[in-house]
Amino acid sequence: MIAEFGLAALWLAAALAALQLVAGALALTPRGTALAAIVRPVAMVQGMLVALSFAALITLFAQTDLSVELVAKNSHSMKPLIYKISGTWGNHEGSMLLWVMVMGLSGSFVAAVERRLPEPTMLATLAGQAFVSLGFYAFLLISSNPFTRLSSPAIEGAGLNPLLQDPGLAFHPPPLYIGYVGLSVAFSFAIGALITREVGPAFARAMRPWVLGAWIFLTLGITAGSYWAYYELGWGGWWFWDPVENASLMPWLAATALLHSVSVLAARNALRAWTVMLGVVAFSMSMVGTFLVRSGILTSVHAFAVDPERGSFILGLLALNIGGALVLFGLRASSVTEGERFTATSRESALVFNNVMLSAILGIVLVGTLYPLLAEALGAKVSVGPPYFNPVGAIFAVPMLLVLAVGPLLRWRRDSLSRIKLQIAIPAVLLMGTLIWAASQSVGVLPALGLALAAALAVASLLPLRGRKLRQVKLPVWGMVTAHFGIAVALLGMASDAAFTTERLVAVRAGQAVDVGPWQVTLQRIEPVAGPNWTALRGDLAVSYKGGAVTELHPAARTFWAPPNETNEAALKTRWNGQLYAVLGQATGDGRWQLRLWWKPFVPMIWYGGILIALGGLLALFGRLSSDLRRLVARDKIAFRRARQGR
Amino acid sequence: MSEQKPAARWSLWLPLAVFVGFIGLVMVGLYRPADREVASTMIGKPLPEFALRAAVADRPGLTRADLADGKPRLLNIFASWCVPCAVEAPQLATLKGQGIEIAGVAIRDRPEDVANFLARHGNPFTRIGADDRSIVQLGIGSSGVPETFVIDGKGTIRYQHIGEIRPEHVALLREKLKEAGQ
Amino acid sequence: MKAKHQRLVLALIAVIALVGAGVLAAWALRSQASFFYLPADYAANPPEAGRAVRLGGMVEKGSIKTAADGVTINFVIYDDKARVPVTFKGIVPDLFVEGSGAVAEGRRQPDGTFVADNVLAKHDENYVPREMKDMTTEQARQAIEETK
Numbered sequence: 001m002i003a004e005f006g007l008a009a010l011w012l013a014a015a016l017a018a019l020q021l022v023a024g025a026l027a028l029t030p031r032g033t034a035l036a037a038i039v040r041p042v043a044m045v046q047g048m049l050v051a052l053s054f055a056a057l058i059t060l061f062a063q064t065d066l067s068v069e070l071v072a073k074n075s076h077s078m079k080p081l082i083y084k085i086s087g088t089w090g091n092h093e094g095s096m097l098l099w100v101m102v103m104g105l106s107g108s109f110v111a112a113v114e115r116r117l118p119e120p121t122m123l124a125t126l127a128g129q130a131f132v133s134l135g136f137y138a139f140l141l142i143s144s145n146p147f148t149r150l151s152s153p154a155i156e157g158a159g160l161n162p163l164l165q166d167p168g169l170a171f172h173p174p175p176l177y178i179g180y181v182g183l184s185v186a187f188s189f190a191i192g193a194l195i196t197r198e199v200g201p202a203f204a205r206a207m208r209p210w211v212l213g214a215w216i217f218l219t220l221g222i223t224a225g226s227y228w229a230y231y232e233l234g235w236g237g238w239w240f241w242d243p244v245e246n247a248s249l250m251p252w253l254a255a256t257a258l259l260h261s262v263s264v265l266a267a268r269n270a271l272r273a274w275t276v277m278l279g280v281v282a283f284s285m286s287m288v289g290t291f292l293v294r295s296g297i298l299t300s301v302h303a304f305a306v307d308p309e310r311g312s313f314i315l316g317l318l319a320l321n322i323g324g325a326l327v328l329f330g331l332r333a334s335s336v337t338e339g340e341r342f343t344a345t346s347r348e349s350a351l352v353f354n355n356v357m358l359s360a361i362l363g364i365v366l367v368g369t370l371y372p373l374l375a376e377a378l379g380a381k382v383s384v385g386p387p388y389f390n391p392v393g394a395i396f397a398v399p400m401l402l403v404l405a406v407g408p409l410l411r412w413r414r415d416s417l418s419r420i421k422l423q424i425a426i427p428a429v430l431l432m433g434t435l436i437w438a439a440s441q442s443v444g445v446l447p448a449l450g451l452a453l454a455a456a457l458a459v460a461s462l463l464p465l466r467g468r469k470l471r472q473v474k475l476p477v478w479g480m481v482t483a484h485f486g487i488a489v490a491l492l493g494m495a496s497d498a499a500f501t502t503e504r505l506v507a508v509r510a511g512q513a514v515d516v517g518p519w520q521v522t523l524q525r526i527e528p529v530a531g532p533n534w535t536a537l538r539g540d541l542a543v544s545y546k547g548g549a550v551t552e553l554h555p556a557a558r559t560f561w562a563p564p565n566e567t568n569e570a571a572l573k574t575r576w577n578g579q580l581y582a583v584l585g586q587a588t589g590d591g592r593w594q595l596r597l598w599w600k601p602f603v604p605m606i607w608y609g610g611i612l613i614a615l616g617g618l619l620a621l622f623g624r625l626s627s628d629l630r631r632l633v634a635r636d637k638i639a640f641r642r643a644r645q646g647r
Numbered sequence: 648m649s650e651q652k653p654a655a656r657w658s659l660w661l662p663l664a665v666f667v668g669f670i671g672l673v674m675v676g677l678y679r680p681a682d683r684e685v686a687s688t689m690i691g692k693p694l695p696e697f698a699l700r701a702a703v704a705d706r707p708g709l710t711r712a713d714l715a716d717g718k719p720r721l722l723n724i725f726a727s728w729c730v731p732c733a734v735e736a737p738q739l740a741t742l743k744g745q746g747i748e749i750a751g752v753a754i755r756d757r758p759e760d761v762a763n764f765l766a767r768h769g770n771p772f773t774r775i776g777a778d779d780r781s782i783v784q785l786g787i788g789s790s791g792v793p794e795t796f797v798i799d800g801k802g803t804i805r806y807q808h809i810g811e812i813r814p815e816h817v818a819l820l821r822e823k824l825k826e827a828g829q
Numbered sequence: 830m831k832a833k834h835q836r837l838v839l840a841l842i843a844v845i846a847l848v849g850a851g852v853l854a855a856w857a858l859r860s861q862a863s864f865f866y867l868p869a870d871y872a873a874n875p876p877e878a879g880r881a882v883r884l885g886g887m888v889e890k891g892s893i894k895t896a897a898d899g900v901t902i903n904f905v906i907y908d909d910k911a912r913v914p915v916t917f918k919g920i921v922p923d924l925f926v927e928g929s930g931a932v933a934e935g936r937r938q939p940d941g942t943f944v945a946d947n948v949l950a951k952h953d954e955n956y957v958p959r960e961m962k963d964m965t966t967e968q969a970r971q972a973i974e975e976t977k
Contacts, residue, residue: 380865388857388862588899
């Protein structure tokens, strides 16, 4: 029953999306204005229905209803409940349903609360949102129905990829999806504004909270995903330039650029066409990323089944949505007039520079991700990894970070560097000092630059607070400062990991001790342990930092039996100044065991930084929303007073 | 506010041009058939030598000699833990009903699980070998379950079907089997 | 400088940066993308020493030898035309066994041997390299045959 209910809700939601599109489009014509009233309620109900449908799928997974094909293929009755639930989106169909649910819910959210935009733009926006949703509904219902029943129920489910049985996986895709799909609102706003030609500060102010919200979730999702890869793959790295990682990074880069250009548009009424363009690009990157992963044309850790038919379907959707939006942009953007002017030394210029650099990095990541495909079309098999992405990305990231240190100190419209030269002297000295010190430590070029920039930026990011009464500083400014400081923190972690990591790879007998950096690690014994759906060989390590107190670490090699598979479980010991990372390898046959150990100074800063960046976004979001609310209340009061006076 | 001449018109179409390039590139990647299902080059080659113990009590095990007794048959690679294997069960039953002999190889499985699976979904097999370490599976060029091979009477592989047998594949397999018998 | 000019300069910088990014990416990809070699290609047309490449083929039976330190292994990746000795220091995936397919990521040394930074085995759930994604033992052999 639950499966049928979920499917019915999904069909109904799709029908309402169609209604929303038609009503929204007709309402824009002179004769259809009567339809305008139904668009918002339809959008809200549509969101609720698709949420119900998703709830039905979660219920099926939680109950392990093996008569449903998707459950039978991806779950197992012996799995812990939390992984049964996360199994809902750990597969193609379920994750697509999550996608449309977020899309429907953000559409209904916009319909419910957004009152700042002129009504026609609003209608066009909701129609645009419905148009994009409709494509994904069709995709789900036609080629990826999650509710299909088996003709005879399976005896037992096939299980779930053991790599995916991990709290990191259980929790990192949903925020990422909220981020990806939240950008669809920015996309729809851009479409709406292009259709009605209403691009200006009001449009920017309406769009900003949505971009901020999606961006916060993307930031958190990427941070969590990076940490997941770090401890689950057991390779000691935190970013592999894997296509799926790139697929999440690209929308983030575009959204970061959009976030800043939207601020320029809201404050200064400049960068109009550019902002609209970025609104289109950001969600396009979400869709391109999803397509690259789902179609299986780029293989990666996260890829689900290769399926050319589904790939073609998503490709069609991409062509329709993005192609359509870009055609609209080409037709309409020339009628969007350029806005206010500014001089080369101004806050606007710094933000434009940031936007250009972010776009360049985005381009570099996109080209690097697609290059294997291009090479294969030409008959060569290649893979592109850190030797390409790191240095080439850095060429643009370094100037961007330099300008990031200075930009927030500049005034809007017109300023001069001589005004702020005293302020930037401190970070500049710090930058040079760290560079010289790093050179003396014979650290590589990129890590040295990273350390120096991190130090300079950490100080520079706090300068906008200088000379102000801290309690009077507005929330958005706090948000900016926090996020920029977070970038410095994350950068410190990355550079420190690259510069100071020590690694030991040894084969040891029980009782033998190994030194890695300041740590002493002793292998005490290897013992078998059993989990709910796996057995493992676990190493008991006694570790001590600089001869201090001894604690235990337990890296393990797990063997799963449903489906049969093996994984390495790294063990981590975190201190304030870094992390010890241990992986258990294989027996060498003569009574020794392979152990791989890393001491990674300050590596957790990467993820703390990520959290700070997201927190900065959250502060800014609260600040914007509360001031919007105040403005709204004030406007209502004036209107109320006028109405009374008029009477 | 100063109205300024907008950027050159053609530059507004640049993003679209880039996107069209992307679509073109991806279509090439998506529709290149070579990368999808690579047919086994074992086709036309003899089966390797093997002898598998019986996977269930009521059917004998499987050796190479059993597949080279002059009669063409299907060799089905399956497992009780594999959902598509349950999906193809009705099709295997249909083939069996048409008088076709099917030998099975159960991959990485336990006897009680196989017995359960067959009790539930029907047993179309005359013999079932247990391949606990996927040795025969890899030896005949199969990379997953389920897969179905057409073996002629001399122990030579004639055809490989990757993935579950859907109703529309039944006729094709029968055809291939007929060809193998000639 | 007038505002109009400054704006032009800004636009110019943007264009230069983006074009620069494109050119740079193209150039860097030519030199930094790591190519996939089969042993036969590797022997016939060896990659420049020190350049990151990927070497894929079958692991020769009886060739895996663990050195005295317990963590360095030597093995041979071969096809029907050539054998390439590989040295790897690290933890190999569980599915790395003799007689099955593997991809070694690393560099050719001036003496012709190959030192791997990473070894990937087929059916390795951690990561399936693109080139090996649907290769079974048989298909790896087929890929080798294609080069005849």
